[in-house]
Amino acid sequence: xxxxxxxxxxAVSLLSMVAITINRYTLIAYYDMYSxxxxxxxxxxxxxxxxxxxxxxxxxPLLGVWGQLGLDPSTFSCTILPKDGKSPKKYLFVFxxxxxxxxxxxSYSCIYWRVRQSKRKLEGRSKxxxxxxxxxxxxxRLTTLMLTIFLCFLACFLPLMIMNVADxxxxxxxxxxxxxxxxxxxSVINPLxxxxxxxxxxxxxxxxxxxxxxxxGNRRTTWGSRTMANxxxxxxxxxxxxxxxxxxxxx
Numbered sequence: 001x002x003x004x005x006x007x008x009x010x011a012v013s014l015l016s017m018v019a020i021t022i023n024r025y026t027l028i029a030y031y032d033m034y035s036x037x038x039x040x041x042x043x044x045x046x047x048x049x050x051x052x053x054x055x056x057x058x059x060x061p062l063l064g065v066w067g068q069l070g071l072d073p074s075t076f077s078c079t080i081l082p083k084d085g086k087s088p089k090k091y092l093f094v095f096x097x098x099x100x101x102x103x104x105x106x107s108y109s110c111i112y113w114r115v116r117q118s119k120r121k122l123e124g125r126s127k128x129x130x131x132x133x134x135x136x137x138x139x140x141r142l143t144t145l146m147l148t149i150f151l152c153f154l155a156c157f158l159p160l161m162i163m164n165v166a167d168x169x170x171x172x173x174x175x176x177x178x179x180x181x182x183x184x185x186x187s188v189i190n191p192l193x194x195x196x197x198x199x200x201x202x203x204x205x206x207x208x209x210x211x212x213x214x215x216x217g218n219r220r221t222t223w224g225s226r227t228m229a230n231x232x233x234x235x236x237x238x239x240x241x242x243x244x245x246x247x248x249x250x251x
Contacts, residue, residue: 002078003069011054018100021107075176093165156186
C-alpha cells in the first residue's frame with residue numbers, strides 16, 4: 001500500500017505542476033480570456049481529474065492485474081514488481097512522468113517566448129501603469145518560483161524513474177537506494193524553496209516562529225503563575241503566613 005500512496009502522490013504533484021504551468025501560460029498569453037477559462041467549477045473539475053488520473057494509474061499493479069506492489073529485498077523498498085514477467089514501469093514512466101515533464105518544459109518555453117515578446121513591444125513605451133507593472137512583476141516571480149520547484153522536483157525524482165526503467169533487474173541496488181533517498185527528500189524541499197525565493201513566505205515563516213516562541217513563553221509564565229497560586233493556597237503556606245503575623249516585631 002505504501003507504493004500505491006507514494007507513486008500516486010508523486011503523480012499528483014507532477015500533474016498539479018502541469019496544471020499550474022498551463023494556468024501561468026494562459027494568464028500570460030490569454031489574459032483577457034483567463035477569467036472565462038478558469039472558473040471555480042472548472043478548477044474543481046481539474047483538481048478532481050488530477051487525483052483520479054494519478055491514483056488510477058496505480059490501480060492495475062495494486063489489484064495485481066498488471067504487475068504487483070510489494071517489497072524488493074535488494075533495495076529495501078516497497079515498489080512495483082513484475083508479475084508473470086510483466087511490469088507497468090515503462091508505461092507509468094512514459095505517461096506518468098516523461099509526458100507531463102515534456103508538457104511543463106514546452107509550457108515554460110512558451111511563457112519565456114511570450115514574456116520576451118511582450119518586453120520588446122513595451123520597449124520605449126511608458127503607458128504601462130504602476131499597478132499593471134506590479135501585477136506583471138508578481139506573475140513573473142510566481143512563474144520563476146514554479147519553474148524552480150519543477151527543476152528541484154525533476155532533480156529528486158528523475159534518478160528514481162531512470163533507475164526503475166533502465167535497471168529493472170536491480171543490477172546496482174545501491175544506486176536505487178540513493179535515488180529513493182533523493183525522492184523522499186522532495187517532501188522537505190518545497191518549503192525551503194519558498195523561503196529562499198519569496199519574501200512573503202520568509203515573513204510568514206518569521207511570524208510563525210515568533211508566534212511559537214511567544215506561545216511557549218506564555219505557557220511557561222502561566223505555569224509559573226499557577227504554581228505560585230497553588231503554593232500560596234496550600235495549608236503549609238497558610239500556617240507559615242499566620243505564624244509570621246503572630247510573631248512580635250523586634251523593637
